[in-house]
Amino acid sequence: MATVSAVSATRRRAFPFGKRALSVVLLAIVVVVDLPIIMMILNSLRRTDEILSGGLLPRAPSLANYQYLIERTPFWTYFGNSVLVAGGATAMTIVVAALAGYALSRYRGRAITGYSRLLLLVQMFPLILTLIPLFILFRELNLVNTRTSVLLLYAVVHLPFATWMFKAFFDAIPRELEEAAQVDGASRIGAFWRIVLRLSGPGIAAVTIFSLLFSYNEYLIASIFLRDEDKMTIPVGVQMFMQQFQTDWGSLMAAATLAMLPTAIFLLFVQKSMVYGSVAGSVKG
Amino acid sequence: MAVRASTLDRRFTERGGRERQRRADLLPYALLLPSIALIVAIVLNPLATGIYYSLNEGSLLRLDGFVGLANYRNLLGMPDFRHAMKFSALFAACSVAGSYLMGLGLALLLNQEIPGRAFFRVALLLPWVIPSIVSIASWRWLIADQNGLVNQALGLVDVGPIFFLSTGDSAMFSVIMIKIWRSFPFMMVSCLAALQSIDRDIYEAARIDGAGRWQSFRDITMPQIFGISVVMWILMTIWSVNDFETPWLLTQGGPSNATENLIVLAYKYTFTRNDVGTGSAIAVVSMIILMTLALLLLRKQRDEQ
Numbered sequence: 001m002a003t004v005s006a007v008s009a010t011r012r013r014a015f016p017f018g019k020r021a022l023s024v025v026l027l028a029i030v031v032v033v034d035l036p037i038i039m040m041i042l043n044s045l046r047r048t049d050e051i052l053s054g055g056l057l058p059r060a061p062s063l064a065n066y067q068y069l070i071e072r073t074p075f076w077t078y079f080g081n082s083v084l085v086a087g088g089a090t091a092m093t094i095v096v097a098a099l100a101g102y103a104l105s106r107y108r109g110r111a112i113t114g115y116s117r118l119l120l121l122v123q124m125f126p127l128i129l130t131l132i133p134l135f136i137l138f139r140e141l142n143l144v145n146t147r148t149s150v151l152l153l154y155a156v157v158h159l160p161f162a163t164w165m166f167k168a169f170f171d172a173i174p175r176e177l178e179e180a181a182q183v184d185g186a187s188r189i190g191a192f193w194r195i196v197l198r199l200s201g202p203g204i205a206a207v208t209i210f211s212l213l214f215s216y217n218e219y220l221i222a223s224i225f226l227r228d229e230d231k232m233t234i235p236v237g238v239q240m241f242m243q244q245f246q247t248d249w250g251s252l253m254a255a256a257t258l259a260m261l262p263t264a265i266f267l268l269f270v271q272k273s274m275v276y277g278s279v280a281g282s283v284k285g
Numbered sequence: 286m287a288v289r290a291s292t293l294d295r296r297f298t299e300r301g302g303r304e305r306q307r308r309a310d311l312l313p314y315a316l317l318l319p320s321i322a323l324i325v326a327i328v329l330n331p332l333a334t335g336i337y338y339s340l341n342e343g344s345l346l347r348l349d350g351f352v353g354l355a356n357y358r359n360l361l362g363m364p365d366f367r368h369a370m371k372f373s374a375l376f377a378a379c380s381v382a383g384s385y386l387m388g389l390g391l392a393l394l395l396n397q398e399i400p401g402r403a404f405f406r407v408a409l410l411l412p413w414v415i416p417s418i419v420s421i422a423s424w425r426w427l428i429a430d431q432n433g434l435v436n437q438a439l440g441l442v443d444v445g446p447i448f449f450l451s452t453g454d455s456a457m458f459s460v461i462m463i464k465i466w467r468s469f470p471f472m473m474v475s476c477l478a479a480l481q482s483i484d485r486d487i488y489e490a491a492r493i494d495g496a497g498r499w500q501s502f503r504d505i506t507m508p509q510i511f512g513i514s515v516v517m518w519i520l521m522t523i524w525s526v527n528d529f530e531t532p533w534l535l536t537q538g539g540p541s542n543a544t545e546n547l548i549v550l551a552y553k554y555t556f557t558r559n560d561v562g563t564g565s566a567i568a569v570v571s572m573i574i575l576m577t578l579a580l581l582l583l584r585k586q587r588d589e590q
Contacts, residue, residue, distance in 0.1 A: 015398070015399065015400050019397065019398065019399045019400065020399075020400060022394065022397065022399050023399045023400045023401050025394075026394055026395075026399065026401070026405050027401070027405070029391070029394075030405055030408045030409060033408075033409060033412070033466070034408055034409075034411055034412070035427070035434075036420070036423035036424050036426075036427055036466075037411055037412070037415070037423055039423065039426065039427065039434060040419075040422070040423035040426070043426065051426075051432075052430075052432045053432075054432065054437050056434075095319075096319045096320045096323060097320070099316040099317070099319060099320070100316060100317050100319075100320040102316055103312075103313040103316035103317050106313075107312075107313040109313070111313065111314065111317075112313060115317055115321070117583075118321075118324060120579055120582075120583065121328075121576075121579070122324055122328050124523055124527075124575050124576065124578070124579040124582075125328075125332065125572050125575060125576065126527055126547075126548060126551075126568055126571045126572050126575055127527070127529075128529065128548050128551045128552055128555075128564075128568045128571075129331075129332060129335040129336075129551075129565065129568035129569065129571075129572055130327070130328055130331035130332055130335060131331075132331075132335055132338060132551075132555050132561060132564060132565055132568065133330075133331040133334035133335045133338060134327070134331045135345065135556075136345060136561075137331070137334075139345075152323075152327060153327060155323065156323050156324060156327040156328060159320055159323065159324070163320070188312055189312075213414060216416070217414075217415075217416040217417065219416070219417055219418060219529075219530050219534070220529050220530060220533075220552075224556065234416065234418075235416050235417070235418045238416075238418045238419070238422065239418050239534065242418070242421075242422055242425070242534075249426055249430075252422055252426075253422070253423075253426065255422075256418070256419045256422040256423060259416055259418065259419050260415045260416065260419045263414045263415050263416060263419075264411065264414070264415070266414065267407060267410055267411065267414045268407065271403075271406065271407050271410060
């Protein structure tokens with residue numbers, strides 16, 4: 001009897017053989033799929049001549065590439081610019097998208113439907129078509145080569161996705177709560193501010209991280225508007241490295257690894273809502 | 286859901302009486318105002334200007350005059366435009382098919398309760414969240430160099446070296462492979478979400494009726510996720526047609542013009558060759574294609590709901 005219950009207890013905790021075998025298969029798949037990333041990290045710890053001589057693992061791992069990168073290149077300037085632009089764009093997106101998302105969540109009507117369509121248009125049209133006139137316009141306004149220009153564009157380009165996410169989060173909050181607050185004398189705005197936003201903490205966090213991720217990763221807009229080295233964000237800076245260091249694989253791999261780090265951290269935070277976010281982005285027209 | 290929301294809506298406004306209703310009617314516009322202002326300034330106004338530019342000749346410094354549809358007529362005779370149309374289509378078709386098959390396969394594996402599932406899911410999402418420049422830099426080392434990993438591996442079996450980015454066909458192949466690698470995680474998480482929403486009792490009933498694994502996949506899983514799959518295919522098509530970063534960062538459209546899609550071509554005409562009219566016309570053509578796809582998506586979503 002005792003043995004039987006012990007066996008069933010372990011079985012409840014451990015997985016059957018078939019599942020564990022499947023796990024091993026998946027691990028192999030993960031290694032193959034993530035091989036470019038794994039090799040990039042490994043190579044960032046090797047000297048370039050060692051990288052070129054072949055083999056997979058670092059013989060004498062060192063941080064020399066990182067040291068070179070941080071001491072001899074404007075990597076931190078790029079990073080600072082990225083933080084500024086991504087942070088500013090995210091703050092702007094959050095405010096504007098929360099208001100619009102609330103309107104989409106609580107009201108119906110022709111204007112709301114029209115606005116929805118407009119968002120879809122913004123999400124789908126080719127960016128390059130507006131970047132051409134914007135480049136000419138911003139040059140006249142002396143906005144080319146400013147972080148403000150890029151910040152503004154990011155806030156708008158990310159707006160549809162952020163609005164749909166906000167709408168979905170607000171939809172999940174029962175409107176009886178707002179009605180109750182209004183019975184107690186709160187205004188509609190007051191009810192939105194004190195009830196809805198306060199209950200949307202996780203939603204706001206998710207939108208924030210998605211927006212940071214988008215702005216941090218974006219290349220095309222940044223490459224058109226940020227021309228001076230002291231204004232460049234990480235993607236444009238690393239692209240410069242890729243051209244300059246064409247044969248210096250060690251430094252390039254270190255730069256790419258550092259550039260990847262924040263996004264890997266973001267991923268850990270949003271991996272749960274990633275499923276959700278992608279579906280919100282795809283299903284909510 | 287939608288029905289319930291609209292009845293609630295009516296109750297809400299009716300109870301408030303006329304005065305309240307009028308105030309409530311203005312509120313949504315006030316809420317939408319900031320975003321509409323931004324969209325008009327940063328999207329709609331430049332969009333109209335861009336369409337106007339496509340009817341003109343000129344450089345980034347000044348327009349040289351109205352030429353009507355001449356830019357569009359010229360496009361038809363340009364071999365690089367025709368190639369870009371073909372490459373955009375090939376790129377989109379292969380990216381959608383490749384990333385969907387890979388994503389669905391992995392989603393089916395991840396949909397089972399296996400040890401380490403959470404870790405696998407995060408590890409497989411990495412290619413999607415890292416910056417495009419990082420993916421390209423890491424892939425370049427694998428394929429670009431004579432000493433890159435792929436050529437080292439090929440060398441072991443006495444093949445190659447293959448210079449993947451030096452011939453048109455292999456460069457196109459590389460750009461598509463990397464696009465699939467960057468896109469499959471989206472398909473994977475979306476498929477996973479769709480799979481998890483299927484009622485498990487259906488599988489149980491099918492099993493009792495003697496259905497095998499393949500049969501329940503074909504007759505239960507696929508029909509259940511087909512609708513959302515179509516939405517994902519259209520979305521991925523739109524994103525692929527719209528993709529600038531994968532081809533540009535890997536090959537800058539080369540060798541010669543092998544991997545130029547419409548967006549790269551529009552960028553090159555405008556910012557490298559300083560021919561704003563032609564660049565804008567190419568961008569307008571890609572907009573027409575994308576808007577057609579977006580309309581398709583809208584209709585599909587309406588059917589879904």
